[in-house]
Amino acid sequence: MIRALMIDVDGVVIRGRPKDGRPWSSRLADDLGLDAEELQREFFRPHWDAVVTGKSTLHDRLAPVLARIASGLSCEDLIAYWFENDARIDRRLLQEIDALRAQGLRACLATNQEHARAAYLMDRLGLAKHFDGIYYSADLGHQKPDAAFFQKVEKAVGIPGECLLLIDDSSANIDAARRMGWKASCWTGEDRLAELVAI
Known part of the structure; x- marks a missing residue:
């Protein structure tokens, strides 16, 4: 039972995404000037396992990556965009x-x-x-x-x-x-x- x-x-x-159900990063390049595939390659693939299992924090791993590939974009702004657009x-x-x-x-x-x-x-x-x-x-x-x-x-x-x-x-x-x-x-x-x- x-x-x-x-x-x-x-x-x-x-x-x-709330408005259409597409992946949250679908308009990432247009909205924030960051290429979604580059984010996958530079952040998610090498760092996500450590973040999602609590060995490191999202901010600690994401901030230095953004400083290298998108210096004008803050970690806080990207996280807010991600969470708000992955919320349908x-x-x-x-x-x-x-x-x-x-x-x-x-x-x-x-x-x-x-x-x-x-x-x-x-x-x-x-x-x-x-x-x-x-x-x-x-x-x-x-x-x-x-x-x-x-x-x-x-x-x-x-x-x-x-x-x-x-x-x-x-x-x-x-x-x-x-x-x-x-x-x-x-x-x-x-x-x-x-x-x-x-x-």
């Missing part, structure tokens, strides 16, 4: 989560995030009103699909894996959760949560 939902953020609760919330999904929580089911976020965006999601975007908590990689020190991520979440939530249902859009994460004994379902955006819980 499912006792708690573990919901991924990006690709599930959050789906791109699936309101129908939240309504379903609210309904299931009203019936006594717990719902938490289980996501790969660094500290600043995790706080932004819960506080600024208001997801704290719809979830019983958030378990995220920078806080746990491990990211999906690492087995340690699921072990730490399971221990923290205090519910055995066979009673947890992961909703995620990554097949690698789904497979990893199932190997840990969790229930898991790959999110397409077309499903109904109540039906997935009943499976």
Whole structure:
């Protein structure tokens, strides 16, 4: 019997830019003068693993990169642009989560995030009103699909894996959760949560 939902953020609760659902960096060059591929190459590929697992902060890794590739752009301005443009919330999904929580089911976020965006999601975007908590990689020190991520979440939530249902859009994460004994379902955006819980 499912006792708690573990919901991924990006690709599930959050789906791109608020106005059109496209990736947050789609107009990065036009809006801020920074090439998205260069940002991937110089920041995300070499530094993101350390940031998203809490070994370093977003600001500490991003600031020196920007000083080198976009000296006129502050770290704070880029982060604000990123967070604001990666914030299209699936309101129908939240309504379903609210309904299931009203019936006594717990719902938490289980996501790969660094500290600043995790706080932004819960506080600024208001997801704290719809979830019983958030378990995220920078806080746990491990990211999906690492087995340690699921072990730490399971221990923290205090519910055995066979009673947890992961909703995620990554097949690698789904497979990893199932190997840990969790229930898991790959999110397409077309499903109904109540039906997935009943499976």
